Each structure stands twice: as structure tokens, then as C-alpha cells.
Amino acid sequence: MRLLSSRRRHPAAKALLLVAALFVIGAVYAAVAPTEQSAAEPNTSQQVTKGKELFSVNCSSCHGLNGEGTSQGPSLVGVGAAAVNFQVSTGRMPLARPGAQAPVKPREFNDEEVAALAAYVATLGPGPAIPNASQYSTDGLTDEEIARGGELFRTNCSACHNFTGRGGALPGGKHAPSLVGVSNLHIYEAMLTGPQQMPVFSDQVLPSQQKRQIIAYLDSIHQEPNHGGLDLGGLGPVSEGIVGWAIGIGCLIGFAIWITARGARAR
Amino acid sequence: MSTSSGTSGVGGETHEEMNPEQQIAREDYAGHDMPVHEPAHPVPDPGVEEHIPRLTDVDQAAADRVERQVVTMFMLVPVTAVLFVLSYYLIPRDSFVDFGPLHASAKHVALGLTLGIGVLLIGLATQQWARQLMANNEIIEERHPGHSPADANEEAMNQLTVGIDESGVPRRKMLIYSALGAIGILAAPALVLLTDLGPVAGPNYRRRTFETTLWKEGVRLVNDITYTPIRPEDLEIGQLVNGVPENLKDLTGAAFNDAKAKAPIVIVRMNPADIKIPADRKDWQVAGILVYSKICTHVGCPISLWEQQTHHLLCPCHQSTFDLADSGKVVFGPAARALPQLPIKINDEGFLVARSGFPVPVGPSYFERDSRKDLGQSGEYR
Numbered sequence: 158m159r160l161l162s163s164r165r166r167h168p169a170a171k172a173l174l175l176v177a178a179l180f181v182i183g184a185v186y187a188a189v190a191p192t193e194q195s196a197a198e199p200n201t202s203q204q205v206t207k208g209k210e211l212f213s214v215n216c217s218s219c220h221g222l223n224g225e226g227t228s229q230g231p232s233l234v235g236v237g238a239a240a241v242n243f244q245v246s247t248g249r250m251p252l253a254r255p256g257a258q259a260p261v262k263p264r265e266f267n268d269e270e271v272a273a274l275a276a277y278v279a280t281l282g283p284g285p286a287i288p289n290a291s292q293y294s295t296d297g298l299t300d301e302e303i304a305r306g307g308e309l310f311r312t313n314c315s316a317c318h319n320f321t322g323r324g325g326a327l328p329g330g331k332h333a334p335s336l337v338g339v340s341n342l343h344i345y346e347a348m349l350t351g352p353q354q355m356p357v358f359s360d361q362v363l364p365s366q367q368k369r370q371i372i373a374y375l376d377s378i379h380q381e382p383n384h385g386g387l388d389l390g391g392l393g394p395v396s397e398g399i400v401g402w403a404i405g406i407g408c409l410i411g412f413a414i415w416i417t418a419r420g421a422r423a424r
Numbered sequence: 425m426s427t428s429s430g431t432s433g434v435g436g437e438t439h440e441e442m443n444p445e446q447q448i449a450r451e452d453y454a455g456h457d458m459p460v461h462e463p464a465h466p467v468p469d470p471g472v473e474e475h476i477p478r479l480t481d482v483d484q485a486a487a488d489r490v491e492r493q494v495v496t497m498f499m500l501v502p503v504t505a506v507l508f509v510l511s512y513y514l515i516p517r518d519s520f521v522d523f524g525p526l527h528a529s530a531k532h533v534a535l536g537l538t539l540g541i542g543v544l545l546i547g548l549a550t551q552q553w554a555r556q557l558m559a560n561n562e563i564i565e566e567r568h569p570g571h572s573p574a575d576a577n578e579e580a581m582n583q584l585t586v587g588i589d590e591s592g593v594p595r596r597k598m599l600i601y602s603a604l605g606a607i608g609i610l611a612a613p614a615l616v617l618l619t620d621l622g623p624v625a626g627p628n629y630r631r632r633t634f635e636t637t638l639w640k641e642g643v644r645l646v647n648d649i650t651y652t653p654i655r656p657e658d659l660e661i662g663q664l665v666n667g668v669p670e671n672l673k674d675l676t677g678a679a680f681n682d683a684k685a686k687a688p689i690v691i692v693r694m695n696p697a698d699i700k701i702p703a704d705r706k707d708w709q710v711a712g713i714l715v716y717s718k719i720c721t722h723v724g725c726p727i728s729l730w731e732q733q734t735h736h737l738l739c740p741c742h743q744s745t746f747d748l749a750d751s752g753k754v755v756f757g758p759a760a761r762a763l764p765q766l767p768i769k770i771n772d773e774g775f776l777v778a779r780s781g782f783p784v785p786v787g788p789s790y791f792e793r794d795s796r797k798d799l800g801q802s803g804e805y806r
Contacts, residue, residue, distance in 0.1 A: 305649075312648045312666050316729040316740060327731065328738055328745065328756075354731035356664030356692070362647060362654060382520060386528040386536075416551055421479040421486070 201276065208277025211270055215251050224281045229255070236350065237284020238275035243346035246271045257330035258353055285349045285360075292365040293345040295373035303377050306370030313358065314371070322375050323390065327354060337379050341372045472562055480556045490556040497549035504542035511535055630792065635785040637669070637687040639766060644670040645691060645715065645776040653775045654691065656710050662732040665691040666718065669778070686786055688718040689766055690728055691776070692748055694735055700750045708767035710776065715766040716752050717786040720744055722759035724788040737763070751799055760789060762799035 164170060213222065219230030226232030230252075233241075244250040245266055249259040266274065275287060298306075311320050319325050322336035331354060336344060345368055351357035358368075389396040480487040511534035519530040526533075593600050623629060644653045648666045651673050659665065667689045675683055696712040708714075716737070718726050725741040735749035744757030752763030764786050767779035784797050 308649050313664075313728070316727070325740075327729070328736065328743070331731075351660075351662045351732055354733050356730050356732045357660045357662045359658060359660050359663055361658035362652075362663065362665055367650065382529065383527055384529045384532060386532065387526055416555070420555055423477045423479055423482045 204273045204276040205280055207270075208273035208275070211266070211274050212277055215265075216274075219252070224278060233278050233281055235282035235284045236278065238279040238287045239285040239346045240350040240352065241275040241278045242271060242287045243343055243350060243352055245274055247343055249352070258332065261334065285346075288342065288345050288349065288365070293341040293369060293372060295341065295369055295376055298370060298373045302370050303373045306367070306372070306374035307378075309363070309367055310371050310374050313363070317355070321378055336375055341376075344372050344375065472564065475562060478556065478560055481560060487557060490552060494549045494553045494557070497545045497552070501542045501545050504538045504545070508535060508538040508542070511538060625792070627792075634686065634787065637782055637786060638671050638683050639669050639687060639778045639781040641778060641780050642771065643778045644771070645689065645768065645778070646670045646673075648688065655774050656713055656770060656776060659691070659693040659713055661693050661695050661712065663691075663693045664728065664730050664732070666728055667691050667715070686719065688726060689715050690718050690730065690737065690748075691715050692730060692732075692735075694749055698735065698749055702751060705751065705765065705767075707769070708765060708779065710768055710770055713768070713776065714748060715768050715776075716746070716748060717764040717766065717782060719787045720759060721754075721761040721763060721786075722757070722788060727763075753799055761795060764798075 212220075212224070216224075216233075219227060220233050221227050221230075224233035226234075241250075244259070246264055246268070248262040248264040251265060252259050253262065264271075278284075279286065310322070314322075317325055317327065317333035318336055319333075324335035325333050327333055333355070345365075347355060348358040348363065348368055348371070349360065360368075389400060480490055511531060515531040515534055517529070517531060521528060521530040521533050588594065591599075625633075645665075645667045646653050646669070648668045651668075651670065653670065654665060654667070668684065669687050672680065672683055672687060691713060692715075693711075693713045699709075699712060699714070701709065718728060720727050720739040720741065722739065722742055722744045725739050727737055727739045727746075729738045729740055730736070730748070731738070735747055736755065737746045737748050737752075739745070739757065739759070742758050744759035745755050746752045746759070746763045747755045748763075752765055754760070754762060764782045764784045766782055768776055769779045771777045784795075785793060789795070
């Protein structure tokens with residue numbers, strides 16, 4: 158202490174004190190300031206530029222140079238970042254060839270490129286943003302809420318996706334995909350944006366809390382152990398009937414042939 | 425007849441191959457003075473196939489080998505039984521077996537396999553025993569005439585006549601009339617019970633029950649399950665909402681189920697430029713938001729399989745397809761009538777409400793249904 162008090166009138170003391178105060182303020186700001194945007198915000202314009210480049214090369218042949226749509230593909234004005242993230246990160250887009258429906262396939266872009274494309278398309282018009290983890294996380298939901306999610310799923314989704322989310326057929330070669338193994342984020346984005354033939358389930362009508370419940374219900378039924386052995390796709394009587402007829406009756410026919418066969422004779 | 429005598433000759437030769445008892449039985453039968461009607465065959469009767477003994481009939485070593493096989497299979501059955509009991513007690517319930525597409529409880533797989541193999545072994549062993557070791561000879565059993573002898577018929581008729589005489593009915597007719605009357609009157613209680621199948625669905629009854637729903641003017645459209653009311657600005661183009669009338673919330677039990685079987689709706693929003701709206705339905709929609717009954721007009725399945733790009737609503741039961749952008753007309757499938765549309769409007773608080781009830785009865789067809797206000801398959805009013 159004596160050292161500090163004896164040096165307090167030193168010519169450098171004011172300057173040193175100022176530096177120390179700045180340092181403390183900076184440290185406090187760094188601790189308190191929101192950190193989430195700090196990584197993304199400064200890059201936004203760069204991201205949009207990169208996204209536009211990727212878009213021009215990979216998407217514009219069908220969706221138009223400015224995403225305005227052509228006879229080959231719909232307009233992307235107002236579809237939002239969520240739609241881009243869903244379509245591109247599940248590999249549905251870019252489409253390999255025209256068909257009844259864009260199938261899931263290995264993705265062509267990494268996370269950074271998908272984010273850039275999404276950021277660019279989001280600038281074309283207001284649309285749903287990519288949901289954050291708190292919207293689709295199923296943590297902390299009670300059993301009652303998960304059961305409510307089941308009710309909502311059976312009312313709104315089971316007509317196409319089957320009541321355990323195994324998917325189903327649609328007219329004209331289209332299909333509603335199975336939801337087994339689909340990430341929570343993608344299920345949420347699909348409800349939010351209504352990809353392809355799927356209707357939209359907006360957050361105003363089906364709030365994110367209810368979407369979380371639906372996702373939690375799907376997670377819970379897909380994690381259930383299968384005590385019944387082979388589920389044969391869980392499609393109901395069609396696959397079970399085929400196996401029953403082909404393998405079950407086939408075995409019986411085999412035994413019948415063996416029973417009535419004459420076997421080895423003396424000559 | 426020359427061919428038939430020839431065939432019996434061929435058959436006669438093979439009789440030498442039969443065992444003695446069989447031959448005696450056949451001769452006994454032939455000894456009866458039964459009329460023999462040999463039908464004329466286009467192809468001569470080849471008779472009984474020549475008997476060739478099995479390998480196990482002539483080769484003692486082969487027979488012993490089969491015996492060993494059968495005994496081994498029978499002796500493996502106790503092994504599977506013991507394994508079954510052991511699996512029951514020793515395999516923990518939460519252990520699983522993963523084999524290709526199979527992901528199942530190890531205990532259940534073990535129980536099924538041990539018991540199944542045990543039963544299969546018993547079956548295989550008995551079959552092998554029967555095929556290889558039990559007696560092996562072809563047997564002919566001739567068909568006997570189906571009718572009874574004439575004297576038996578006569579005797580039965582005599583007994584019946586005697587029975588009727590002894591009952592006293594020919595002399596005292598009142599007996600049989602009163603008995604028949606007593607039995608006949610018991611039909612009345614049964615008929616009374618059958619009226620519970622009714623009531624007969626007359627016009628008033630139909631109007632009160634399955635021709636009306638909970639919808640009437642001013643009833644708010646709410647989400648199914650959550651009962652949250654809906655504002656038009658909540659709906660995006662391409663959105664589908666499974667809805668019910670708000671007053672459904674007040675019902676419970678059977679009344680709830682009755683009402684919910686008729687009242688559900690699908691609310692869809694489409695780009696107004698894509699929709700064809702007839703002149704008399706101009707004010708049934710709000711900014712491209714259209715509401716239809718969710719109950720298929722074919723046999724009444726609930727439908728919500730909607731393709732937002734084609735605007736087609738597909739019934740999962742029999743693939744009836746309705747075009748919601750064109751007054752719900754049938755574009756495919758067995759349904760005969762368009763899906764009933766519910767007229768809607770916005771109330772003072774900005775919520776979607778019904779403008780009236782359904783203008784036509786919802787749900788499947790029935791004989792007495794007045795279909796004059798329905799849109800038919802061709803689009804004209806029928």
C-alpha cells in the first residue's frame with residue numbers, strides 16, 4: 158500500500174489509471190454484452206453475397222436469376238430462410254431431375270453454404286426464418302404435453318404421414334415421407350413452410366409450443382422398443398399380408414409337397 | 425360297353441398287388457347282387473398304380489437310419505423345452521437382439537425360437553416316421569349307394585303315420601291349432617324388441633339428427649383439439665387447418681361424439697387467383713380462405729390429405745378426390761357429390777365465423793337424401 162500511496166502523484170499515474178479503467182469497462186462489456194449475434198452479424202453482407210453466387214450457379218436455371226421463378230420452378234420470393242434450409246440441407250434441392258416429387262438425397266452443400274443460400278433467399282422477401290433451438294427442442298416437455306402432441310399429430314398429420322409417422326402414398330407417384338430419423342429442426346421447418354404438396358401449419362395457428370409437442374411425440378414413439386419382432390415397415394396389413402401369403406403359405410406348400418412326395422423307392 | 429369291360433380287366437390284374445384282407449373285402453362286395461353301372465370312359469381306366477416297395481421296406485439298414493433320424497428329432501424336443509424355460513428365467517427383459525432389420529426383445533426371440541423349433545421337430549419326426557416306416561400299401565375303397573334301402577324308407581314312413589295317429593291330432597284338431605297359435609304369438613315380443621333398431625328415419629327425424637350440424641350463423645371456427653379461434657391473417661397461402669365449431673367444446677360423452685362425427689371442417693387458404701368460385705358462392709369465402717366439410721361424401725371417412733399445390737383433397741379410404749379450388753367437386757373416385765362448403769365471414773372481433781350452417785347435409789349418401797342442391801360430378805346442380 159505504501160508503494161501505491163507514495164507513487165500516486167507520479168506523472169504516469171493518471172495515464173495508467175485511465176488505461177486500467179478502460180480495461181475494466183471493456184472486460185465488463187465483454188461479459189455482459191450478447192454474444193450470439195456477434196459471430197453472424199458482421200458476416201451477413203458477405204454471406205448474402207456468397208449466397209447469391211451459389212444461387213446463380215446452382216438454382217437460377219429453374220428459379221430464375223433473382224429467384225422470381227420460371228416455368229421450371231416456383232418463385233422463391235417470400236419463402237424465407239427456413240424453406241431453403243429444409244430443402245437444401247435435406248438434399249431435396251437442387252433437384253437432380255424433374256419428377257413427381259423432389260426426393261431426399263445426399264446433400265450437396267455444407268452448413269456454411271446452406272446458411273449463405275438461406276441468407277440470400279431471405280433477402281428476396283419476408284418469410285419464415287430458420288427456427289432457433291429453443292423452438293424445436295423437446296427438452297422439459299411433460300408426458301401430458303407429449304400425449305397432447307400425439308393428439309395434434311393424429312388430427313393434423315396422420316392423414317398423410319400415417320399415425321406413427323411412417324409416411325404414406327399420395328396420388329400421381331407422390332408420397333408423404335417417413336418421419337423416422339428426420340431431425341427436429343427439419344420437421345419444424347416442414348410444418349412452418351409446407352414444402353411441395355404439404356400444407357403450411359403456421360406458428361399463428363399451430364404455435365411453436367404445439368409443434369414441439371408434436372416433435373416430442375414422434376421422438377417418443379420412434380424410440381419405443383419393438384417387442385413384436387420385425388415390424389415390416391409398420392405399414393399395416395399390406396406388408397404383413399404379403400409376408401403371410403408369400404412366406405407363410407409358401408412354407409406350408411413346401412411341407413405339403415414334402416409330405417406327399419414318394420421318397421426313395423426300392424427300384 | 426366294350427371299353428368298360430376292358431377297363432375292369434385292367435383293374436382286375438392289379439388286384440394281385442393288394443393285401444389279402446383288402447382283396448377279400450372287395451370280393452365280398454362284388455358278391456352282393458348290387459347292380460353295376462360302369463360309365464363309359466373316354467380313356468381306359470389305368471387301374472391302380474403298380475406298387476413299388478420303399479427303400480426302407482427292403483433295406484434294413486435304411487430303415488434303421490430313418491428310425492435313428494426320427495428318434496433324434498424327438499430327443500431334441502426336451503432340449504428345446506429346457507432352453508425355453510432357461511430363456512424365460514435367465515434373459516433379462518430389457519436386452520435386445522439386433523440382426524439385420526430385426527430389432528426385438530431377446531427374450532421374446534428366444535422363447536419363440538425354442539418353442540417353434542420344438543413343435544417343428546415333433547412335426548418333422550412324425551411325418552418322417554409315417555412316410556418311411558409305417559405300413560405302405562395302396563387301398564381302394566369302393567363307393568356305396570347313397571340312399572337307404574326301400575324297406576327302411578317304408579318302415580320310417582309307417583312309424584311317422586303311427587306317431588301322428590297316436591298323438592290324437594287327426595281326431596282333436598283344436599290341439600294343433602292352439603299349439604301353433606301359442607308359438608305364433610311369441611313373435612310379438614320379438615317384434616317389439618326389434619323396434620329398438622329404429623326409429624324409422626322420417627323427414628323430421630333426419631332434419632333433427634344427421635342433416636344438421638352444430639354450425640349456425642356466428643359460430644366461431646376453432647382449431648380441433650386446442651379450440652383456439654382463427655383470424656384470417658393467421659393463415660398463409662397453402663395452409664390447412666383441421667377445425668371444429670367452437671360450441672363443440674360444451675358437449676361431452678355421446679352428444680360430443682355425435683356432433684364431432686358431423687361437424688369437422690378443413691379450412692384452407694389458396695391464392696385467390698387460383699380459385700374458381702361460382703357466382704352464388706361469392707360471399708362464402710374470405711380472401712381465398714375456403715371451408716369444407718371434412719367428412720367424405722362417399723362413405724363418410726374424415727379427409728384431410730390435402731395437396732397444397734394441386735388443391736386436391738384425397739380420401740384415404742377409397743381415393744375419392746375433391747378439388748377444393750373448384751367448389752369441392754369430385755375429380756376422381758367413387759364419391760358422387762361435391763364436398764359441402766361452409767359459408768364463412770369475419771365477425772366484429774376479426775375472427776372467422778360461419779355465415780350459416782352447411783347448406784346441404786354433410787357426410788355419405790342415403791336413399792332419402794335430397795340431392796337437388798348438391799354439385800354433381802359434372803359440376804351442374806343435380
